[in-house]
Amino acid sequence: MAAPPVAATRPVTHRTGRRRLFWPLLTPALALYVLFLVLPTVATVVLSFTSWAGAGDRPEFVGLAEYRALLTSDAFRYAFGNTMAYIVVGGVGTFVLAFLFTMVLREMRGGKLVRAILFFPNIVAPVALGMFLGLVFKYQPNKQGLANFVLEGLGLEAVKFLQPENVTYAVIAALVWASSGFFITILMAAVDRIPPYLYEDAELAGASPWQKFRHVTLPLTWDVVGIAGVLWTINAMKIFELVFVLAGPGTYSPPVRTWTLGIYVFDRSFGTRGTPAFGAACACAVVMIVLVTVFVVLLRRLMRREALQF
Structure with a gap:
C-alpha cells in the first residue's frame, strides 16, 4: 500500500504540534495574570465590604457601609x-x-x-x-x-x-x-x-x-x-x-x-x-x-x- 503524500500529512502534523505547544506556552502567562491581577482584584472587592485596620486586626463585614461613607466624604x-x-x-x-x-x-x-x-x-x-x-x-x-x-x-x-x-x-x-x-x-x-x-x-x-x-x-x-x-x-x-x-x-x-x-x-x-x-x-x-x-x-x-x- 502506497504511503500518503507528504503534502497531505504536513498540515495535520503542524496543527497537532501547535495544539501541543498551546497550553505549555499559555499556562505561565495565565498563572501570572491570575496571581497578580485577578486574585488581588477579587480580594479588593471582598475587602471593600469590610472594616479592616490591617495586620493584627480581623476584617469585620460591614456591607455597603464603606461605600456609603464615600458618598458622604x-x-x-x-x-x-x-x-x-x-x-x-x-x-x-x-x-x-x-x-x-x-x-x-x-x-x-x-x-x-x-x-x-x-x-x-x-x-x-x-x-x-x-x-x-x-x-x-x-x-x-x-x-x-x-x-x-x-x-x-x-x-x-x-x-x-x-x-x-x-x-x-x-x-x-x-x-x-x-x-x-x-x-x-x-x-x-x-x-x-x-x-x-x-x-x-x-x-x-x-x-x-x-x-x-x-x-x-x-x-x-x-x-x-x-x-x-x-x-x-x-x-x-x-x-x-x-x-x-x-x-x-x-x-x-x-x-x-x-x-x-x-x-x-x-x-x-x-x-x-x-x-x-x-x-x-x-x-x-x-x-x-x-x-x-x-x-x-x-x-x-x-x-x-x-x-x-x-
Missing part, C-alpha cells in the same frame, strides 16, 4: 471631581494639542526630530517631573519660578500656582504639556501609514490643512484615536505622583482639595497618620475599577466606526 468628593477634571479637561487639552501638532508635523521638515523632542517628558520619572514643575510654578517674591517670572515680566501679578485651590489647574497644564508628546507619537505613527497620494489629491482639490485633517487624517486614524483615548483614560485615572509632589508636604498626604482617587486610596492605606482604613481604601479602588470600565466601554462605543480600507 468631602475628601472623596474632591478626589472624584479632580480625577474627572484630569480625565475630561486634561484629555481634551492633550488631544487638541496632539491634533494640532499632527497637522503641522506631517508636512514639516525635521518632523521626526521634533517628534522625539516632544516625546522627551514621557521618559522622565513623574517624581522628577513634579520636582521640576515645582520650581517652574514656585511663588516667592524676588525669587520667583519661571512661570511667575514670565508673568511679572509681562507686567502681570504673580500667581500662587501651588495653593490648594490652584493645584488642579497647574497639574492639568502640566499633564497636557507632558503627555501630548506621547500621543503625538502615536498619532503620527498612524499618519505615516496613510498613502501620500490621498493628501496630494486633496491638495489638488484645493483642500485647506483643516479640511485635509478632517476628511483624510482623522477618518483614517480613527481606530488609533480610539485606542489613544482608552490609554489616556487609564493613565489619568491613576494620577498620583505629580499631584503628591506638587501639592504635598513631602511626608504625608497633600491638602484634601488637591486629592485624586489614587491619593485617597493612599491616604486611607498609609497616609492617615493613625490607624489605616483598608476597607475604605478598597472601596475607593473598586470605584476606580468601575469608572475605568465605564469610560472604556463608552469610548469604544462612541469611537466605533466601520474600518476604512486604504
Whole structure:
C-alpha cells in the first residue's frame, strides 16, 4: 500500500504540534495574570465590604457601609471631581494639542526630530517631573519660578500656582504639556501609514490643512484615536505622583482639595497618620475599577466606526 503524500500529512502534523505547544506556552502567562491581577482584584472587592485596620486586626463585614461613607466624604468628593477634571479637561487639552501638532508635523521638515523632542517628558520619572514643575510654578517674591517670572515680566501679578485651590489647574497644564508628546507619537505613527497620494489629491482639490485633517487624517486614524483615548483614560485615572509632589508636604498626604482617587486610596492605606482604613481604601479602588470600565466601554462605543480600507 502506497504511503500518503507528504503534502497531505504536513498540515495535520503542524496543527497537532501547535495544539501541543498551546497550553505549555499559555499556562505561565495565565498563572501570572491570575496571581497578580485577578486574585488581588477579587480580594479588593471582598475587602471593600469590610472594616479592616490591617495586620493584627480581623476584617469585620460591614456591607455597603464603606461605600456609603464615600458618598458622604468631602475628601472623596474632591478626589472624584479632580480625577474627572484630569480625565475630561486634561484629555481634551492633550488631544487638541496632539491634533494640532499632527497637522503641522506631517508636512514639516525635521518632523521626526521634533517628534522625539516632544516625546522627551514621557521618559522622565513623574517624581522628577513634579520636582521640576515645582520650581517652574514656585511663588516667592524676588525669587520667583519661571512661570511667575514670565508673568511679572509681562507686567502681570504673580500667581500662587501651588495653593490648594490652584493645584488642579497647574497639574492639568502640566499633564497636557507632558503627555501630548506621547500621543503625538502615536498619532503620527498612524499618519505615516496613510498613502501620500490621498493628501496630494486633496491638495489638488484645493483642500485647506483643516479640511485635509478632517476628511483624510482623522477618518483614517480613527481606530488609533480610539485606542489613544482608552490609554489616556487609564493613565489619568491613576494620577498620583505629580499631584503628591506638587501639592504635598513631602511626608504625608497633600491638602484634601488637591486629592485624586489614587491619593485617597493612599491616604486611607498609609497616609492617615493613625490607624489605616483598608476597607475604605478598597472601596475607593473598586470605584476606580468601575469608572475605568465605564469610560472604556463608552469610548469604544462612541469611537466605533466601520474600518476604512486604504
